Amino acid sequence: MDNFAELHLHIEGTLEPEYLMELQARKNGTQLETIDELRKKYSFSDLQDFLNLYYESMQMLNASDDYSELADRYFQRVVGTGLTQVEAFFDPQTHGANGNSFETVFKALANSFQQANDKYGINARLIMCFERDRGPEAAKKTLDDVFAFFENKENDVFSNLLIGVGLDSAEAPFPPAPFAGVYERARNYGLHLVAHAGEEGSPENIWSALDDLGVERIDHGVRALEDEALLKRLEKDRVPLTVCPLSNYALKVVDSKKSAVRKVLDLLDKGIMVTVNSDDPAYFGGYIDDNYELLRSEGVGEDVIELLMQNSLKAAF
Numbered sequence: 001m002d003n004f005a006e007l008h009l010h011i012e013g014t015l016e017p018e019y020l021m022e023l024q025a026r027k028n029g030t031q032l033e034t035i036d037e038l039r040k041k042y043s044f045s046d047l048q049d050f051l052n053l054y055y056e057s058m059q060m061l062n063a064s065d066d067y068s069e070l071a072d073r074y075f076q077r078v079v080g081t082g083l084t085q086v087e088a089f090f091d092p093q094t095h096g097a098n099g100n101s102f103e104t105v106f107k108a109l110a111n112s113f114q115q116a117n118d119k120y121g122i123n124a125r126l127i128m129c130f131e132r133d134r135g136p137e138a139a140k141k142t143l144d145d146v147f148a149f150f151e152n153k154e155n156d157v158f159s160n161l162l163i164g165v166g167l168d169s170a171e172a173p174f175p176p177a178p179f180a181g182v183y184e185r186a187r188n189y190g191l192h193l194v195a196h197a198g199e200e201g202s203p204e205n206i207w208s209a210l211d212d213l214g215v216e217r218i219d220h221g222v223r224a225l226e227d228e229a230l231l232k233r234l235e236k237d238r239v240p241l242t243v244c245p246l247s248n249y250a251l252k253v254v255d256s257k258k259s260a261v262r263k264v265l266d267l268l269d270k271g272i273m274v275t276v277n278s279d280d281p282a283y284f285g286g287y288i289d290d291n292y293e294l295l296r297s298e299g300v301g302e303d304v305i306e307l308l309m310q311n312s313l314k315a316a317f
């Protein structure tokens, strides 16, 4: 029986086109596109191309119920796959820009995540991401919102549901180092630290995430394969990588599904603690179980699958 954790999932990335159309119809009383027209948009030339659609779609989430419903639908999709633990990202800054406060979004998600614990036995918790293109000052303000939220003792019930901070969105033009101060504050507050690095950006971003931010896991990190010294460092310090094969293929980080799987195997060969994850499953053609199925369909043996699943449980916070 499969038993694994998902460590790289953006909850907003579970917004299926069918659900987006439902939201459009409910809110606007009309559907602007057919499902086929919408699905056609889910083909991307690169990370930025995807982010444009991603942030546009998120504008449809604008009530507490929407966030709860989004999360509920995700849990209904993955229950029974073998998923026992999830540490999911969310993007409070985009929701804030759309008029939804940290408190509204976090409480709605946290309630659904708590229910997943109670109802499905999935140990589900949240990691809040800073969007790197919004800069370190904006990140600092977002962290202030978190501190203010938890200063209210009534919110203590949610404290075990927020476990860390991450860094996402456009990687290549926005290196990690300017976020060192805000990461230090998050660490002092007792939050775990992760960051996206080495997906579209160079291995330098991975070095910087480790040395400047002090992260405990690297999200993606496949471009570490270009840097032998970095591979040694990741191996020596047992730094987990949350690799997302279907995402890498969809965003043209690699040129085929075969080479997406090859990256996972090459990293394992280098002694790296690799995990397999889904990233934004509604956009990239598959959930966590589909990513494992991709590996199987490319001939990866059950012993290796088992190792990857064990890695995911070990790398969980």
Ligand SMILES: [Zn+2]
Residues within 6 Å of the ligand: 008, 010, 168, 196, 219, 279, 280
């Ligand atoms: Zn991601």
